[in-house]
Amino acid sequence: MFNLVRRIQGGVHPDARKDLSVGPEIAYLPVPERLYLPLRQHAGAEALPLVKVGDLVLKGQLLAASPSEVSAPIHAPSSGRIVEIGPILAPHPSGLNVNGIVLECDGEDRWIELDVPADPFSLSPQVLAERVAQAGVVGLGGAIFPAAVKLKQGTRHEIKTVIINGSECEPYLTTDDRLMRERAAEIVEGARLIQHILRAYSIVIAIEDNKPEALEAMKAASAHHGAIEVMAIPALYPMGSAKQLIFEVTGREVPAGGRSTDVGVLVHNVGTAYAIQQALRYGKPLISRVVTVSGSCVKNPANLEVLIGTPAQTLMDACGGLIGKPAQFMLGGPMMGTVVPSLQIPVIKGATGLLALSEDELPRKDVSPCIRCSRCVDACPMGLTPLEMAVHARADDLDSAGESGLRDCILCGCCSYVCPAHIPLVQYFQYAKGKQDERRGTERKNSYIKQQTEARAARLAEEEAAKAAAKAAKKAAAAKPKKEVES
Amino acid sequence: MIMATLALALMGVLLGAALGFAARYFAVTDENPMIKEIEQLLPGGQCGQCGVPGCGAAAVGMVEGTLPVTCCPPGGMGLAEKLATLLGVTLDAGEMAAPRLARVEANECIGCTRCYKACPTDAIVGASGQLHCVLLDACTGCGKCVDVCPEDCIDLVAQEPSLDTWRWSKPQAA
């Protein structure tokens, strides 16, 4: 079913460049020498290691457990020996380290014994959600939110529609496209499992119309399941953003400050649906994912199924290595992806793509003053006024920036994409949101310190009072016998 | 012409007298309410890093203008910005000192308990004969523990940037 009238506002049409990597089938990368597993590859608290240096582990074995609800465990992607637990280079623009586990693979790739259910559809939603949590499944579209937390919302909210997000609106990335073409049946089963857990009424698999083969494959795989609709949506960036996708598919807007459950919808990426299916049908934890290796500096761009923790250099070598001089490496897409300092970083759960971009693929940088052409206002999918927000952000006036739209900004980058003066609009917003985080953190600390100070003062006062009371009691006790003697 | 001059002069004298009367009899002599407001915003740890004894004195200093709004390292930039807006002063961002927190050198600690008794926010945990350790979340960097430690094993160290504290810097303007 085609959506002829696009409902979402704004959005841009960047050069898709999907043809670079979409041709070949997904290739499997062999087990590398070492795997580097950051303890936090998800939104939420860092996982706590359960193993020690020197331990021998099997493929799929639990290495680090979730300390709280919003977190995800880490499993061994292959069998081998733990050689280090400590700081490793983080896939982060700062070049800082993150706590992680280094696993030296023995090459045998031996699985741990898995708990395979007879029929996942016969289990209750609670049990299934718990299994998804234990499998360490997180949002594989890039948001890396723990999938189980989303699934547990089914007990608290009525979910009308599950949307399986097959848009993949970022340029260069084709991992979801190939996944849908090659593993359609598993994705459909994953979608049905999600529906079962959430007790949702229906499933919509939304795929951008620039992926006709994927649309065909998913339609064929879901043909005999009544409640599944495969919907073609207009190819636009950022159609894959949850808020925009929900509006396009259901016509309902998620209220500001609210969640998608407020409109009875939950969105999961096709990769996440596949991972959920693997976890519930075969008991397999999340230990690998499909990554698009692309960019004009890559010799043979392709999609690779890699073990989590594989060094990025290994992926690049598998694609024929680098050609020319790359100006930038990125994990994810060019619009919202993470800049990484080098290829010595590990591939993590949220890495949808590995890009090596040349100077020509990067936009020019000379900034000139704003001419108020309002193309940014036209392009903003959230209906904000980026030119105004940037003025406030530049003046460090965070409250005015928030009120003029920063509080609703999804940092998609459409504004920076269209600005003719090349003003770094979304970069100002990233900076401003960072400052707001910092301010919130400081305020929290300050009120905590206040509490502590008052509590200490109260404790000391209590101790003083107790001492004085004890003294008085002693005096009274000393005075009493005297009195008795007298009388 | 004469009448106009006389009339205006009379009005001037009358209004001037009224203003003088108001200035004398309706003057606000109570403590500036802003001092109380600012004191509420300060962390209250009485750490003394601002150079004056206690947060109350700091609030007075800031209202009088003897202290800059960036004088409170535990309050951070967030507090400095709030104070700048309240007091109507411009903020020179470069003046903020980086926060320094206490750190106990584990090898040298003898477990004497003097530091945790001195800490105004109970940020040090320990017991007699046991190792003492600083809870960074509660430490304001006031330095009282450094003063009382007999082994000189506590230092105030600047915090290393970590992934949790890293933030994007401001883009260059046109």
Add this chain to the structure above:
Amino acid sequence: MSQSIAAGPFAHDRSSVDRIMLQVCLALVPATLFGLVMFGWPAINLWIITCASALATEAACLHLMGQPQRRLLDGSALLTGWLLAISLPPWAPWWIGVGGSVFAIGIGKQLYGGIGQNIFNPAMLARVALLIAFPLHMTTWALPAPLFSAGAPGFLEGLSITFGGMPLTDSMVGATALGNLKTELTLNHTADEILSKSFSFWSAFFGTTAGSMAETSEFLLLLGGGWLIAKKIIHWEIPVSMLLAVFVMGVIAQQANPAGYPGGFYHLASGGLIMGALFIATDPVTSPVSRTGRLIFGVGCGVLVYLIRTWGNFPEAVAFAVLFMNALTPLIDRYWRPRAYGRNARGKPLVAAKWTSQVKEVDKV
């Protein structure tokens, strides 16, 4: 490999400020060429000197402000000079053009802080200043004397008209339709009488009448402006709402009193209205940023144009109307913001539907 920590996005469409300015200049070319040919050498001289002095003033201001000279190449000074030139009487002396340019760029744009910082449209600011300071020169309209036709000034004569201060004879000048209407109405002739004698819609529309250098050919201006709207360089809201407002008011007035008021089509085809609607009022720096804001701006401009033309002292009103609405633009921008996703028009979050936010009974296992 670059070690700089840059943030994304690492993609950009091919837009740039100079491309936008260049495209607007291109859209003006048909009407300008027509005007230059219609009014001959003096017009050509005036156009060149006005654009050149705009660029020179910009260069001087950039130097004084310590900004890079390459900003001269963004095309904004050229465009301002061009727009000013084509709104001037075509045989005006050179110092009108130069003075206007210096005022437009120096005071109307750079004094406010440079590009993007001005409140008023610089070209219109200069035009109004000139109109008030030199009313005679600014209302001496040359009759069309097409280049190389009999009776048209040659190259040398053109130079002496523009630079030599040669006085213009009565046979060379005439009134514009707007000017003529105003004077004749005061002589108690009825509007339809006046129009039937002096106004022909099609010749006004195609531009073979007296008027500003390139404002006469509404047809060519519409072609250029239509192209700009199709390429999304200007937004459609301002031209459409402004022209519609004038047209509707004209029609209503004519229906009410045909003797006193000319009709809607007359207004559309005369003066600088089409040019103002497509090229002046749509100046991005001085117009609102949201759709509703632009519609309000356009309607305001249109209403003011009609009011001033009909009941004001001046025959032409576009410059005044645009300047007035420019002053209101910050106010319009503040109160008529686009509606954000997830919020209503006032900015409050939308209310979630009741049935979806009910808390369910937790299932017993």
